[in-house]
Structure formats: C-alpha cells, structure tokens
Amino acid sequence: MTIRFKHITVSFLAMLLLFTGCEESYDCSIENVAYNKMGFYCVSDDNVESKYKYPEALTVSLMVNGNDSIVVNHITDTDNLRLPMSYTSNCDTVVFHYEGDYTDTIYVEHENIPFYISMECGTVMYHKVTGLKCTNSFIDSAVIANENVKFDYNENIKVYFID
Amino acid sequence: MKTLRYILLISILLTPIAVHADNKGKEAGKEKSFISELLSFNGIGVSADVFGLAYSMLEDYTSYEFAVEANLGNRLYPIVEIGMGWCDATDETRGIKYKTSAPYYRVGFNYNLLTRRDKPNPKNYVYALARFGWSSFKYDIDAPAISDPVWGGEVPLILNDIDGSCSWAEIGIGIKVKIAKGFHMGWTVRYKARLSEKEGDNSRMWYVPGFGINKSTCFGGTYNLIYEIPLKKNRNK
Numbered sequence: 001m002t003i004r005f006k007h008i009t010v011s012f013l014a015m016l017l018l019f020t021g022c023e024e025s026y027d028c029s030i031e032n033v034a035y036n037k038m039g040f041y042c043v044s045d046d047n048v049e050s051k052y053k054y055p056e057a058l059t060v061s062l063m064v065n066g067n068d069s070i071v072v073n074h075i076t077d078t079d080n081l082r083l084p085m086s087y088t089s090n091c092d093t094v095v096f097h098y099e100g101d102y103t104d105t106i107y108v109e110h111e112n113i114p115f116y117i118s119m120e121c122g123t124v125m126y127h128k129v130t131g132l133k134c135t136n137s138f139i140d141s142a143v144i145a146n147e148n149v150k151f152d153y154n155e156n157i158k159v160y161f162i163d
Numbered sequence: 164m165k166t167l168r169y170i171l172l173i174s175i176l177l178t179p180i181a182v183h184a185d186n187k188g189k190e191a192g193k194e195k196s197f198i199s200e201l202l203s204f205n206g207i208g209v210s211a212d213v214f215g216l217a218y219s220m221l222e223d224y225t226s227y228e229f230a231v232e233a234n235l236g237n238r239l240y241p242i243v244e245i246g247m248g249w250c251d252a253t254d255e256t257r258g259i260k261y262k263t264s265a266p267y268y269r270v271g272f273n274y275n276l277l278t279r280r281d282k283p284n285p286k287n288y289v290y291a292l293a294r295f296g297w298s299s300f301k302y303d304i305d306a307p308a309i310s311d312p313v314w315g316g317e318v319p320l321i322l323n324d325i326d327g328s329c330s331w332a333e334i335g336i337g338i339k340v341k342i343a344k345g346f347h348m349g350w351t352v353r354y355k356a357r358l359s360e361k362e363g364d365n366s367r368m369w370y371v372p373g374f375g376i377n378k379s380t381c382f383g384g385t386y387n388l389i390y391e392i393p394l395k396k397n398r399n400k
Contacts, residue, residue, distance in 0.1 A: 033312060064314045087311035087318050114320040116304045116366035118377070119254045119261060123306045123320055 028121035029151040035082040036092075036108065036127070039145070039155040042163040052161050053079045056099050063093035085127045085149060087112055098138060106142050106159070107133040110149070126150050129157065138162055200236035208232045210389040212246070214350075217386075223252035224370050232273065234391070240273040240290070248298070248372025258307045263327075265300030267373025273337065286341040292351060294333040298372045302327055320365070327368040328361045329377070339389065347389040356380050 042052040060072040064086040071083060086092050090111065096104040109131035116123050127149035134142045140160040149156050212228045219225035228246025235241065249264045271294035277285050301324045308317035337351035357379050360368060368377045375381050 065316075067314065069313075084313040086314045086316075087309065088314070088316035112318060114309050114318050114365055116259070116306055116320060116322070116369075118367065118369050119252060119257075119259060122254075122257045122259065123309055125309050125311075125318065 028117070029124075031151055032124065033084055034124065034126050034149045034151055036085050036129070036149050036157065037153070037155045038081040038083065038094075038157045038159055040079045041158050041160050043140075043160060044163065051079045052163070053077045054161065059097040061095045061097065063095065064089050080155070085110060085112075087125050096139070102137050103135075104137045104139045105135045106139070106157075107131075108157070109133075124151075132157065134159075136162075201239050203236040204394065205234040205237055206392055206394040208234065208240075208347075208389050208391040210387045212385040212387055214384055214386040219249075224248070224250035224375075226267070226372060228267075228373075228385070230387070236278075238275050238278045240275070242269075242271055242273060242294075244269040244271075244294070244296075246373055248370070250302075250370035250372075252370065260305040261302065261369045262305075263300055263302035263370060263372065265298055265372045267296060267298035267371075269294040269296035269333070269373065271295060271333070288339055290337050290339065292333070292335050292337055292353070294353070295330070296333060296355075296373050297328070297330040298374065299326075299328040300372055301325060302368060302370075304366055322363070322366055325363045325366055326361065327363065327371070328359075329368065329371040329374055330358045331371075331374050332356050332358055333383070337385075339387075345391050345393070347387075347391065349387050349389065351385045351387070353383045353385075354380065355383055 040052045040054060041049055043049050055077060057074045057076050058072065058078065059070060059074055060081060060083070061068055061070045062083060063069075065088070072078075072081060083092075083094060085108070090109060092108045092110065094106040094108060096106070098104075108129060111128040111130055113126040113128060114123060115126050129144050129147045129149060132142045132144060138161055140162045142157055142159045144156065145158045146154045146156050148154075208231070210230045210232070212226075212230070215225040215227045226246050226248035228244050230242055230244040232240045232242035246267050246269075247264065248267055251260075251262050253260045271292065273290040273292045275285075275288050275290050277288040279285075303324065304320065304322040306320040308319045310317050333353045333355045335351055335353035337349055339347050339349035341347050355374055357374065357377070360371075360377065362368075371377050375383055
C-alpha cells in the first residue's frame with residue numbers, strides 16, 4: 001500500500017467519522033401553543049427592579065371576542081404567568097382579580113402570525129405584541145419586554161406592581 | 164465546536180496538497196514546479212448528473228444538473244455546475260403542500276488525489292471536491308387553516324410566490340472511471356453546510372433547489388456521465 005493510498009484512505013475515514021452524526025434533524029417543538037409570558041416586578045424607592053411574588057390569592061381571566069374564561073384560579077406567591085393568546089382577535093383583555101373585589105385590566109394588542117415551519121413540524125401560530133394598556137389598582141405599569149411570542153422562554157411582558 | 168469542525172474538514176482537504184507540495188519541494192529542479200503544473204490547461208469536460216432521475220422515483224423532489232470543468236495539469240479541475248431543482252410535496256398527515264422549481268448554481272473544484280509524476284493522467288481516480296452553491300427562488304405553501312385551540316376560530320395559511328434564497332458550502336469525495344475513449348462515469352458524496360437562508364414573514368423554506376431539505380447540514384450525491392474534450396495530448400494515458 002503506497003503512502004499516498006494510505007493517506008487517501010485515512011482522509012476518507014476521518015471525513016466519514018466527522019460527518020457521522022453531524023446531520024441536523026428536525027426538532028419540532030413539543031408545545032403547539034405559543035404563550036404570552038408575563039413576569040411580575042416591582043421597583044424599590046432607590047429604583048432597583050426586582051421580581052415580585054404577588055402574596056395574596058390571584059385569579060386571572062381572559063376576555064377574547066366577548067368570551068370570558070378563567071385561566072388562573074386563586075394562586076398565591078406567583079411571579080409569572082403563561083397566557084394563551086387569541087388567533088383571530090387583535091386585542092386580548094387580561095383581568096387580574098384580587099381579594100376584596102379589586103381588579104386590574106391589561107389590554108394586550110397583538111398581531112397574529114400564522115407560520116409554516118416545515119413538513120415535519122407543520123404550522124404554528126406566533127404573535128407579535130404591538131401595544132399595552134392597563135388600569136392601576138395594584139399595577140403601576142406594564143411594558144413590552146419581547147414583542148415576539150414564540151416557543152421560547154423569553155418574557156414578553158413585564159408587569160410592575162405598586163410595592 | 165462548529166468552527167472546529169470546519170477547520171478540521173478544511174485541514175483534511177488541504178493535507179494532500181500540502182503533502183504534495185512538500186514532496187515536490189524535495190524534488191525541486193528535477194521537474195517543473197507544482198504551480199506550473201496547475202497552469203497547464205489540458206482540456207475541458209462536460210457532465211450530466213443522472214442521480215436525480217432515480218431519486219425522483221423515491222422522493223417528491225429531485226434535481227438535474229450539468230457541469231463544465233477545466234483540466235489543469237490533470238490535478239485541479241475548476242468546475243461550474245448549473246442545475247434545476249423541483250419539489251411538489253404533500254404531507255398526507257397534515258395536508259400541507261410545498262411547491263417550488265428553480266435553478267441553482269455551484270462553483271468550486273475537484274482535486275485529483277491519484278495523479279503522480281510517473282503517471283500524471285490516471286484513467287480512474289479518486290478526488291476531493293469543494294463547492295460554493297446558491298439558489299434564489301419562489302415557493303408556494305398550501306396548508307390547512309390553523310385552529311385556535313383555546314378560543315376557537317381558524318386562520319388560513321395559503322402562501323404564494325414567497326421569495327427564498329440560500330447559499331451553502333459542500334465538501335466531499337468522488338470517483339471517476341473511464342468507460343470509453345473520452346467518456347467517464349462517476350459518483351460523488353457530498354456533505355453540505357448551509358451558510359445563509361432567507362426566512363419569510365410567515366414561513367421557512369423546506370426544500371432548497373440544489374441543497375435539499377433545508378437543514379443546517381445534509382448529505383447529497385451525484386452520479387455523473389462525463390465527456391472530456393481533450394485540447395492537449397496527455398502523457399501516460
């Protein structure tokens with residue numbers, strides 16, 4: 001076996017070894033709904049932002065196209081929410097029900113983006129948050145943290161409570 | 164890790180050249196230089212890939228291509244490949260249809276690994292190859308309406324003439340065998356790495372002409388019939 005032939009053989013085998021397992025496969029998301037991720041925050045007097053766990057029982061309902069539905073019922077000490085968004089409406093109404101019949105409402109304006117991923121993963125619905133309005137019983141303000149609502153773990157909306 | 168992979172692959176491809184250059188250095192003055200060998204124009208070859216004909220019977224997508232290559236010193240073969248890719252696929256489970264047809268282009272070279280000084284023009288040889296490919300095209304998607312699982316209602320998803328483009332790099336290995344005077348046949352196995360892609364507002368490309376299924380990397384192959392037009396008499400046929 002000549003040195004050249006050995007060299008070619010070794011090169012070819014090395015290439016095969018390197019390529020084996022290199023091919024990417026489709027990893028379709030396990031989830032089929034892109035949730036609007038909300039995080040709760042508060043700002044101290046010296047302007048330091050920190051996560052805020054709402055200490056009392058909190059019930060959250062969503063109103064879409066005139067239909068009202070409770071999505072979170074009497075949870076305590078939570079600092080985040082994952083809320084489904086409407087595919088056909090451009091504004092979801094999120095109502096926070098506190099103890100003592102107090103409420104706050106957040107209006108989430110959004111675009112709906114039907115998206116084709118691949119033959120293997122099919123189609124999904126993404127959303128883009130375009131605007132926010134809120135009332136101020138216990139909530140100070142709400143801001144868009146990441147406008148793109150997809151299958152990731154990024155927070156989309158930051159809700160600042162009055163501390 | 165990805166960068167390391169590319170460095171290793173490039174190293175493997177360049178090693179034969181380096182070895183040759185080293186050996187040549189030792190024989191300097193006895194024969195013409197490696198560079199002048201590569202500047203020796205020995206002819207051109209035209210080839211057609213017939214792998215697509217067989218592949219079209221197995222899959223919903225295929226491609227056909229032609230290539231023109233130049234023979235430089237029976238060692239380096241700069242090559243241009245022009246092809247046409249088709250896809251008309253339907254996912255029976257989901258009822259999604261994807262359709263496109265467009266040309267694609269590749270430029271690169273083959274490097275003959277078996278050329279020796281005592282036998283500079285072997286009839287059959289193994290070669291390493293490298294290519295840069297690209298395609299710009301339009302595609303159609305016809306998918307069932309997306310249902311809202313929480314609130315109800317449906318949103319249609321029918322997209323036509325979506326602009327897509329992709330560029331990629333290929334490296335691989337091939338074999339070329341003489342079957343008659345001037346005629347060769349051979350095959351190549353190629354590892355393809357996507358370099359760039361254009362994502363639509365409502366879709367990703369699924370099939371890219373010339374590249375295949377749109378993943379970051381994939382394998383491909385060709386089966387070629389080649390006719391060489393000699394422009395210069397070769398030594399040691």
